[in-house]
Amino acid sequence: MEHSAKTMNSNLKLSNRDRSVLMKTPFLTGLSTNSTLRMLSAMSVVNLATRHSIFREGERAELFYCVLSGYVRLYRLSQEGREADIRICGPGDTFAECLLYGEDTYPYHAQAAENATLATFDIQMVREIASEEKDVAQAVMMVLSRHLLTTMNCVANDRLFTAPQRVANYILERCPVDGGPASIRLPFQKSLLAGMLGLAPEALSRAFSTLRKSGVTVRGRAIQVMDVSNLRNL
Amino acid sequence: MEHSAKTMNSNLKLSNRDRSVLMKTPFLTGLSTNSTLRMLSAMSVVNLATRHSIFREGERAELFYCVLSGYVRLYRLSQEGREADIRICGPGDTFAECLLYGEDTYPYHAQAAENATLATFDIQMVREIASEEKDVAQAVMMVLSRHLLTTMNCVANDRLFTAPQRVANYILERCPVDGGPASIRLPFQKSLLAGMLGLAPEALSRAFSTLRKSGVTVRGRAIQVMDVSNLRNL
DNA sequence: GGCAAAATTTGATCGACGTCAAACGCTCCT
DNA sequence: AGGAGCGTTTGACGTCGATCAAATTTTGCC
Numbered sequence: 001m002e003h004s005a006k007t008m009n010s011n012l013k014l015s016n017r018d019r020s021v022l023m024k025t026p027f028l029t030g031l032s033t034n035s036t037l038r039m040l041s042a043m044s045v046v047n048l049a050t051r052h053s054i055f056r057e058g059e060r061a062e063l064f065y066c067v068l069s070g071y072v073r074l075y076r077l078s079q080e081g082r083e084a085d086i087r088i089c090g091p092g093d094t095f096a097e098c099l100l101y102g103e104d105t106y107p108y109h110a111q112a113a114e115n116a117t118l119a120t121f122d123i124q125m126v127r128e129i130a131s132e133e134k135d136v137a138q139a140v141m142m143v144l145s146r147h148l149l150t151t152m153n154c155v156a157n158d159r160l161f162t163a164p165q166r167v168a169n170y171i172l173e174r175c176p177v178d179g180g181p182a183s184i185r186l187p188f189q190k191s192l193l194a195g196m197l198g199l200a201p202e203a204l205s206r207a208f209s210t211l212r213k214s215g216v217t218v219r220g221r222a223i224q225v226m227d228v229s230n231l232r233n234l
Numbered sequence: 235m236e237h238s239a240k241t242m243n244s245n246l247k248l249s250n251r252d253r254s255v256l257m258k259t260p261f262l263t264g265l266s267t268n269s270t271l272r273m274l275s276a277m278s279v280v281n282l283a284t285r286h287s288i289f290r291e292g293e294r295a296e297l298f299y300c301v302l303s304g305y306v307r308l309y310r311l312s313q314e315g316r317e318a319d320i321r322i323c324g325p326g327d328t329f330a331e332c333l334l335y336g337e338d339t340y341p342y343h344a345q346a347a348e349n350a351t352l353a354t355f356d357i358q359m360v361r362e363i364a365s366e367e368k369d370v371a372q373a374v375m376m377v378l379s380r381h382l383l384t385t386m387n388c389v390a391n392d393r394l395f396t397a398p399q400r401v402a403n404y405i406l407e408r409c410p411v412d413g414g415p416a417s418i419r420l421p422f423q424k425s426l427l428a429g430m431l432g433l434a435p436e437a438l439s440r441a442f443s444t445l446r447k448s449g450v451t452v453r454g455r456a457i458q459v460m461d462v463s464n465l466r467n468l
Numbered sequence: 469g470g471c472a473a474a475a476t477t478t479g480a481t482c483g484a485c486g487t488c489a490a491a492c493g494c495t496c497c498t
Numbered sequence: 499a500g501g502a503g504c505g506t507t508t509g510a511c512g513t514c515g516a517t518c519a520a521a522t523t524t525t526g527c528c
Binding site for chain 2: 074076078079082084085086087098099100101102103107108130131132134137138140141142144145146147148149151152153154155156158159160161198234
């Protein structure tokens with residue numbers, strides 16, 4: 001029955017966790033009952049195995065996506081086949097939503113970086129719903145604004161900081177704000193983090209070892225910071 | 235009366251060119267008469283001299299902007315005072331519009347890169363208008379979508395291409411599509427182009443001289459391409 | 469035109485990071 | 499336990515682009 005790694009579900013077949021993420025999506029949170037129902041009618045859910053391609057650059061776009069669980073990698077290819085990650089999407093993130101009012105083909109490749117559950121939305125239908133339901137339009141604007149903000153941040157980080165600084169920033173964004181010790185756990189492979197920061201995996205590894213001097217210890221996916229406020233000074 | 239380089243105008247005092255750009259803004263084009271009037275009531279026009287600061291990172295945001303003429307530089311500062319450009323905005327571009335539904339402080343510095351005329355929009359008021367007028371909400375979504383798309387492009391370019399390739403891309407985007415010879419004229423200083431491409435001015439200069447081998451001649455702001463299709467292959 | 473200031477180019481140097489290859493470690497599988 | 503396969507680390511090396519300084523060109527202004 002299932003010969004591909006892709007599974008289509010009705011949204012009744014969601015895990016509790018996925019359902020909870022789905023409802024916290026900016027696209028569905030705070031909507032009127034009516035709007036929520038309409039959005040759900042434009043939505044499906046898919047399960048994807050690691051490395052499964054979601055869409056390819058240049059394909060005609062009919063859906064945009066929201067990650068419920070797992071991670072998705074958005075990337076471009078150079079002529080010679082080098083890959084550059086543009087964005088890593090985790091639970092709650094949306095992608096290709098800029099096509100609601102933009103081009104009609106996907107501007108990058110998308111691939112499941114781990115087993116993932118995604119909500120898919122029909123672009124045409126959502127465009128129509130947004131033109132009729134104010135709360136949906138507002139949700140779309142909020143999502144787009146936030147996404148734009150983080151992407152501009154990404155440009156600034158790439159241009160302003162070195163590899164160890166970018167890694168330190170990543171860690172600090174996920175640490176309690178006060179000083180003192182802290183420990184966090186990477187939600188995915190290091191190679192994904194590398195792509196997210198615009199680095200080769202080797203460069204990430206070296207960045208971590210540079211940060212040892214600043215009190216950062218890494219073992220597998222576990223990261224320990226001796227003194228957060230110390231790390232904050234570069 | 236005017237001791238700063240900043241001038242506030244009623245929108246009656248616009249040059250023809252500025253008025254035409256203003257009306258072609260995605261924010262004002264295709265709107266109903268009523269929506270247009272409401273948007274104009276949320277708008278002012280300012281003239282700025284070269285290098286005049288428009289806002290600083292962290293400032294409370296009350297306005298977003300649309301460039302009517304001239305160019306604006308959005309940038310971040312590192313601790314040590316190094317500047318990194320995030321975006322160069324020209325006529326028709328908007329900036330800080332992501333604050334309509336995002337944070338309430340500007341996430342970067344903005345500075346006039348030349349004498350410039352800007353339309354300013356009151357964020358609060360536009361938010362209110364967008365919640366009532368569907369065509370305005372749609373215009374906002376289109377602007378955000380387009381902006382997001384170009385910013386993701388920027389990340390991809392930075393990560394995928396070398397300096398000469400990025401410069402070649404810039405030129406090609408502004409050339410007639412067919413092969414053969416072409417010539418274009420930079421609309422601003424080379425140092426601005428450098429910042430736009432994420433390069434130091436020296437690196438841009440060297441990139442141009444690398445491209446001489448590929449038939450690109452530069453004299454001042456004039457750029458000549460011997461064979462466009464040739465340049466397209468890296 | 470001619471001077472002062474700014475922008476751009478060129479040269480030299482250096483650090484950061486990508487790439488390739490090899491070693492190491494971990495996980496999963498039987 | 500033994501291995502195969504993958505992810506990560508480490509080393510060696512090369513390239514790209516930033517930086518500093520100086521030369522040169524362009525621009526703005528009387």
